[in-house]
Amino acid sequence: MSTSLLDELTQALQCLPSVGPKSAQRMVYHLLDKNRQGALKLSNVLERAVHEIGHCKQCRTFTESDLCHLCVNEKRNSNGVICVVEMPVDVLAIEQTALFSGTYFVLMGHLSPLDGVGPDQLGLNLLESQLSSGHINEVILATNPTVEGEATAYYIAEMSKKFNIKVSRIAHGVPVGGELEFVDSTTLSHSFSGRSEI
Amino acid sequence: MSTSLLDELTQALQCLPSVGPKSAQRMVYHLLDKNRQGALKLSNVLERAVHEIGHCKQCRTFTESDLCHLCVNEKRNSNGVICVVEMPVDVLAIEQTALFSGTYFVLMGHLSPLDGVGPDQLGLNLLESQLSSGHINEVILATNPTVEGEATAYYIAEMSKKFNIKVSRIAHGVPVGGELEFVDSTTLSHSFSGRSEI
Ligand SMILES: [Zn+2]
């Protein structure tokens, strides 16, 4: 017996993160039984997304246009501050604070020599050309507080200093509302070394 | 600004059961960043599944053929026993026990007059014509032990008796390996009323 279309669909759904055989099967029956219209819509949008969504020519985040909706904003560009993050979701998280009015640079990862991810893979030549333009006053490093994120931040900090651009790193510490005893020791040590006088 | 393709995809993914805005967003970034090939494959299989998968003409389960792979089996058909279940997943569950060698009838639901689900919606006329053929010796009722499942079982039991066909109901009780104290009272009462002499 050749593979049935039901099996093929159960298999294909497992390309989604944290979807295993059991939940894929549940999805198949749900879609076929209750929402064929939604399934067709999903099929259509998926295909268009794969073909049409690329990277912003300025900040590298996902977008279907040449420039993302933040990079086309003249006010943000004239702000002179670039915030460097690892992933597109990080942009959304920072945007939600409504505290930042500059532009972003999305690395789409972090330096990881063992996985073959060097400066080129992170588009750091593109970032360097932006830093060399003379329009940037500050680079805010918002990579993750992991070994790789810190190494990446350090690399970009050195690069920025070549152009005499001010570099800052976002603060890491005890989350607001969090309790000390539940915070891991790495975070706590960040919290100590990053302490400020009051 | 019109809705971006990213937003459209995040929206479309929420047709999947238990996928909310947060996990849909994670899926979008994962697919675009790491598995565009898988996304295209999913798009393609989804569309084919919606157009090609219908219901088995004999047992009503999902299949892309006229008859599902169980209903084309002559041995199963000549067995003379029909097991009635609510959903296609129930067929899979029973098949895993490898204890049943007859055919199934999949109601695709249960009687629920308030939701407009009557005998016609469950294909009971199709089941009745099978019962009237003279080839069926027993009907095993494996609907769920819920109020609706019991009512549906009762309805089909009455129908089967009209043709002098033996009717049985699968046993409900304490799961093997389960502990009495953790079993709900409905199950426990089933377990008592279904007790057998030893
Ligand atoms: Zn951009």
Ligand SMILES: [Zn+2]
């Ligand atoms: Zn069938």
